[in-house]
Amino acid sequence: DVKVTQSSRYLVKRTGEKVFLECVQDMDHENMFWYRQDPGLGLRLIYFSYDVKMKEKGDIPEGYSVSREKKERFSLILESASTNQTSMYLCASREDRADTEAFFGQGTRLTVV
């Protein structure tokens, strides 16, 4: 069974903390993504990576950075967490083909207080 695993289901952090969200996939997929999901706004792409050490900004990269040192792992970093980054974060991976679906992790609900 294919798997995308996010390190935490729920996370509470303080304003100003550095936050790491980890995502691991076991499907040898080239492409990995971080999305943010907020009510009424759908899924918005933060960053994606199409290969190891390669990354591209999505639609809302401000306040975030990413790291992909190994093919299976894609980390989202909040350099200095702020309350407006309270959200649901979804990681996904996909083969590098136009007709294939993305596989998602279970999501991390982050609350910044």
Add this chain to the structure above:
Amino acid sequence: AQKITQTQPGMFVQEKEAVTLDCTYDTSDPSYGLFWYKQPSSGEMIFLIYQGSYDQQNATEGRYSLNFQKARKSANLVISASQLGDSAMYFCAMREAYTNAGKSTFGDGTTLTVKP
């Protein structure tokens, strides 16, 4: 302009009836793919069905079918014989082969509630 538009924030359907969830899209790319995902209250996104822009026939997967009208740029999801477990949020997504660097764009979602 939004690339994916889902005009129905919420929908209700009676158990065992069929329901159509609307999705319209906007692209000038000649090659693209359309996807539908289901997100139950547990939060995980589940892939349902795919339609390629060059596919001649509408895609079907069990109780799910995609009503693809290319000229109208619509890709509506039809769920037949609704079940209580179909209650969830549904997202339409598009992946363009050439523009947008192959990234997927998602709509805002439709929340479907199946009534017993």
